Amino acid sequence: MSAPLIPNLFDLCKVLTAAIIGIVQQIIYALSGPVPPLRGLGDLLGSDLVINLVTLLIVATVVVLWVTVINLFTIMWVERKLYSRIQDRYGIMISIWSLPFWPFNRTGRPTHKGTGYLQNLADGVKLLQKENITPRNADSAMFHISPVLIASSTLMVFAALPWSSGFYVANLELGVLFILAAFSLAPLGILISGWAANNKYTLVGGLRAAAMLLSYSIPMILAVIALVVFTGTLDPILIVQQQDRLIVLFGTTLPIPAWYAFGPQFLGFLVFTVAMIAEMERVPFDIPEAEAELVEGWTTEYSGMRFGIVFAFKWLRMLAASALISILYLGGWGGPVFATLSVGGVPVPIFPEEFWFLLRVYLLSAFFVWLSWSIPRVRIDQILNIGWRRLIPYSLLAILIAAGFRVIG
Amino acid sequence: MPEFWINMGPQHPMTHGLWNMKVKVDGETITDAKPEIGYLHRGYEKIMEVREFQKNVVLTDRLCYVSSITWSHAYCLAVEKMMGIETPERGQWIRVISLELQRIASHLMWLASYGPDLGLLTGLLWCLRERELFLDLIQLMSGARMNQNFPRVGGVRNDLPENFGAMCRRSIEHFLEKVDNEYPKIFHESKVFRMRTEGVGRISAADAINWGVTGPNLRACGVNVDLRRLDPYETYEEIDFEPQVWHDGGAGDSYARFVVRYNELKESCGIILQAFEKMPKTGPYRVKSPRRAEGEGYAKTEDSRGEALFYVIGDGDDRPYRVKIRSPVFCTMAATPMLLRGNKLADVVAILGSVDVCVGEMDK
Numbered sequence: 001m002s003a004p005l006i007p008n009l010f011d012l013c014k015v016l017t018a019a020i021i022g023i024v025q026q027i028i029y030a031l032s033g034p035v036p037p038l039r040g041l042g043d044l045l046g047s048d049l050v051i052n053l054v055t056l057l058i059v060a061t062v063v064v065l066w067v068t069v070i071n072l073f074t075i076m077w078v079e080r081k082l083y084s085r086i087q088d089r090y091g092i093m094i095s096i097w098s099l100p101f102w103p104f105n106r107t108g109r110p111t112h113k114g115t116g117y118l119q120n121l122a123d124g125v126k127l128l129q130k131e132n133i134t135p136r137n138a139d140s141a142m143f144h145i146s147p148v149l150i151a152s153s154t155l156m157v158f159a160a161l162p163w164s165s166g167f168y169v170a171n172l173e174l175g176v177l178f179i180l181a182a183f184s185l186a187p188l189g190i191l192i193s194g195w196a197a198n199n200k201y202t203l204v205g206g207l208r209a210a211a212m213l214l215s216y217s218i219p220m221i222l223a224v225i226a227l228v229v230f231t232g233t234l235d236p237i238l239i240v241q242q243q244d245r246l247i248v249l250f251g252t253t254l255p256i257p258a259w260y261a262f263g264p265q266f267l268g269f270l271v272f273t274v275a276m277i278a279e280m281e282r283v284p285f286d287i288p289e290a291e292a293e294l295v296e297g298w299t300t301e302y303s304g305m306r307f308g309i310v311f312a313f314k315w316l317r318m319l320a321a322s323a324l325i326s327i328l329y330l331g332g333w334g335g336p337v338f339a340t341l342s343v344g345g346v347p348v349p350i351f352p353e354e355f356w357f358l359l360r361v362y363l364l365s366a367f368f369v370w371l372s373w374s375i376p377r378v379r380i381d382q383i384l385n386i387g388w389r390r391l392i393p394y395s396l397l398a399i400l401i402a403a404g405f406r407v408i409g
Numbered sequence: 410m411p412e413f414w415i416n417m418g419p420q421h422p423m424t425h426g427l428w429n430m431k432v433k434v435d436g437e438t439i440t441d442a443k444p445e446i447g448y449l450h451r452g453y454e455k456i457m458e459v460r461e462f463q464k465n466v467v468l469t470d471r472l473c474y475v476s477s478i479t480w481s482h483a484y485c486l487a488v489e490k491m492m493g494i495e496t497p498e499r500g501q502w503i504r505v506i507s508l509e510l511q512r513i514a515s516h517l518m519w520l521a522s523y524g525p526d527l528g529l530l531t532g533l534l535w536c537l538r539e540r541e542l543f544l545d546l547i548q549l550m551s552g553a554r555m556n557q558n559f560p561r562v563g564g565v566r567n568d569l570p571e572n573f574g575a576m577c578r579r580s581i582e583h584f585l586e587k588v589d590n591e592y593p594k595i596f597h598e599s600k601v602f603r604m605r606t607e608g609v610g611r612i613s614a615a616d617a618i619n620w621g622v623t624g625p626n627l628r629a630c631g632v633n634v635d636l637r638r639l640d641p642y643e644t645y646e647e648i649d650f651e652p653q654v655w656h657d658g659g660a661g662d663s664y665a666r667f668v669v670r671y672n673e674l675k676e677s678c679g680i681i682l683q684a685f686e687k688m689p690k691t692g693p694y695r696v697k698s699p700r701r702a703e704g705e706g707y708a709k710t711e712d713s714r715g716e717a718l719f720y721v722i723g724d725g726d727d728r729p730y731r732v733k734i735r736s737p738v739f740c741t742m743a744a745t746p747m748l749l750r751g752n753k754l755a756d757v758v759a760i761l762g763s764v765d766v767c768v769g770e771m772d773k
Binding site for chain 1: 434437535594604605755757
């Protein structure tokens, strides 16, 4: 039904890599006249091993840039613009027209009247210029390692997270398991940084984060178990393929896509979504950094770009969580291809899978933003009550339902 | 985990001003609390002794920067009683209108800061948006948005501007629509908001009276005490209004304090509308006050935060011999350890935010 824009990211990069390496190889061969040992180097460069290795690095770089430079900036912009509108104000306005040189700052044009897309870049530049302060009594090594641990473990999620049936770094058979495992590493980093900063606010924030994120990981995993019982696979691409059809009820085909959120897995979908809101530390559940009572919680002592990293990590987690919810419950990248262009004989879909996937991701993110800017923060004991007394029984019920449907067929 | 003290202040998002709340926590539960105040002490009672009666209004404006008119009015009332002069009727009505406009602005500032205390930044922006309406009205009336210097000994500084009643009516109409339909959606109709505020920071009516808690905080305990009704000053006895008291069960918690203040917003709007109908259309708004006076003057008024009391002694000079200020927040602050004990650390903001702390008047 749908087609990806990039049929296979690895193959695409491999063609480009092979072409570039081929040119380098020719240069080396030309040089090997006067210096004969270079011929061996040229042969080594042309080997499959080297080409595959370089391609893998390039694919990883492409996906990291795609996630952090394009999607992270966009999602921050979407959030800041959307909650400003909820609060009845314009919000961020620094755009390319605010750049202080020709041809951007023309006379007579206000510099702060754009769409605001470059505001986050400006904030990042500001953070880069700031001093990195380490508290005197802090455990310096751990204090500096934990932002890296938090950010890298969240980036690791995107190693196995497909953006379409062809746009991914690695297609793992146990992809969902890998994603959830990488997703659950961050609380460890939060706990470490909360303890290492040697500050009472960070300590309380770190302990809260540990208590909350660990207790919400359980219903999250249980909901995924229910889904796995239902689907029989942990491969995200297969899970999406299973949803790429219409619901058939008593022999009649309904015009509703057979997403798992619309089926018996609805309960699991709700549990998973609520648990994910907690896992990405958004407002109803953002007690680890409750700024009213704990200043900034576990991020209090970070300054400069380290603060930028631990701050941006929340949006990375939102991106990962929205993508995961779309894949598991909302049909992933399934959607109609209305028309196909032919570019040099290669058919290019106008609405490719990547479009449908990003649409879901950003709509879900907008929903989370909307939610978190219209309700207050829940207290820690109430959060744990919701987690242990409501979500875990519901997720167990979801497993039961899934097992029942599995038995019936 | 052993118990330890956490400093919430002097530089802390929870404190609306400059003070320090030390809380002793056992894990997340508060076992003890100790407010430390005095960071903003400016020696008001002493400074006022070296300034003339009329010039002290500039100082009393700065007692509480979100509720300037009510404080200056309390001072003027005390000085007038000492001098034995009475404000003309129209002046009294203008005072009532300005007091209630100031009360709405002050309560809106409280509501705005209570939102972010609970993690609801949208509440801040929405309430400040409507606060602009009332600041505009106050600016129209007195010429300033903040520290208006409007009440005078013997009346008010100037008459109301032309067509002020129609402007107030239009603003209040718009504001009441927001209060009735828009704010409840993010405040008390929200389940999460009620989870955070109901049942925390409870204080019994007897304790509240013993500790000197007054104003909306005491009315939230179910005690029907409102100086505008019990000991009417200016023309409040001619106005028909209902002091907002919490009558249902669960009195004295943060939610009750919230509801009482929230309803006072609507009640104050009603008072302003009535005042415009009942006030004389023309007439003097100020009498000339003597420069020198001797005697004692004592006035207590219903400030936005409780009972404000001024006691002024004159010794025949053109400046007071002694001034005593009773700040409602100062007394409420003594009761806060009792409110906090046994609650969770996250409740500190939910409780102290509902008490409505203003450090300027507390530290004097």
